Amino acid sequence: MAGSGKFFVGGNWKCNGTKDSIAKLVSDLNSASLEADVDVVVSPPFVYIDQVKSSLTDLIEISGQNSWVGKGGAFTGEISVEQLKDIGCKWVILGHSERRHVIGEKDEFIGKKAAYALSEGLGVIACIGEKLEEREAGKTFDVCFEQLKAFADAVPSWEKVVVAYEPVWAIGTGKVASPQQAQEVHVAVRDWLKKNVSEEVASKTRIIYGGSVNGGNCAELAKEEDIDGFLVGGASLKGPEFATIVNSVTSKKVTA
Numbered sequence: 001m002a003g004s005g006k007f008f009v010g011g012n013w014k015c016n017g018t019k020d021s022i023a024k025l026v027s028d029l030n031s032a033s034l035e036a037d038v039d040v041v042v043s044p045p046f047v048y049i050d051q052v053k054s055s056l057t058d059l060i061e062i063s064g065q066n067s068w069v070g071k072g073g074a075f076t077g078e079i080s081v082e083q084l085k086d087i088g089c090k091w092v093i094l095g096h097s098e099r100r101h102v103i104g105e106k107d108e109f110i111g112k113k114a115a116y117a118l119s120e121g122l123g124v125i126a127c128i129g130e131k132l133e134e135r136e137a138g139k140t141f142d143v144c145f146e147q148l149k150a151f152a153d154a155v156p157s158w159e160k161v162v163v164a165y166e167p168v169w170a171i172g173t174g175k176v177a178s179p180q181q182a183q184e185v186h187v188a189v190r191d192w193l194k195k196n197v198s199e200e201v202a203s204k205t206r207i208i209y210g211g212s213v214n215g216g217n218c219a220e221l222a223k224e225e226d227i228d229g230f231l232v233g234g235a236s237l238k239g240p241e242f243a244t245i246v247n248s249v250t251s252k253k254v255t256a
């Protein structure tokens with residue numbers, strides 16, 4: 001059973017780019033031919049969102065890479081949901097492994113952020129995923145379910161949530177999960193949603209995969225029934241390769 005709704009491909013640019021490199025990337029994305037039946041989102045660093053919003057085709061939506069947990073105010077260095085909306089964002093990535101494991105964000109805090117962003121009308125790309133040692137210890141599902149539960153405990157609705165399964169060992173390592181490894185976790189996540197949230201949420205929520213997705217491996221991954229799209233890091237910094245990943249939706253159609 002796959003999530004209903006369009007294939008979803010997000011490009012997480014992380015802390016990369018300059019005004020010039022981003023102008024080039026936007027121009028490449030504007031001239032790329034992208035399958036119409038895909039929700040495409042890019043997530044530039046905050047300081048370039050305005051530049052991207054004013055130059056990128058409206059066919060691609062924009063996401064923040066993080067947001068503050070509540071209304072803005074005296075929170076030095078933070079960016080509020082209201083500001084993301086004001087500048088044209090429709091989405092925010094929350095719970096990314098780099099925020100969890102490098103910055104130290106905790107499940108409950110991330111859940112609160114998700115609830116606040118949703119209450120203000122942003123869509124949330126909710127990231128979960130296990131570390132290598134957790135996978136090796138047979139704890140993949142436990143870790144993913146715990147992270148998922150923190151979102152589930154906090155969010156009022158799943159309508160605008162996309163779950164991104166991003167195994168930490170696959171992020172930026174060139175070591176992509178095999179289609180079977182990803183599919184196995186996506187099925188487990190869907191099953192968890194069915195048991196713990198509702199059958200409807202389980203069947204409607206898109207579960208996308210992230211971790212070393214590139215132009216060469218996307219088609220095989222996209223064929224898996226429960227892989228409803230991708231969250232792409234490094235390869236999203238190259239317009240033509242990102243377009244190939246967006247267009248891997250056609251592999252899904254062939255086998256569907």
Ligand SMILES: O=C(CO)COP(=O)(O)O
Pocket residue numbers: 012096166170171172173174210211212213231232233234235
């Ligand atoms: O973290 C990721 C997307 O959010 C994945 O990064 P890479 O595609 O560079 O492995």
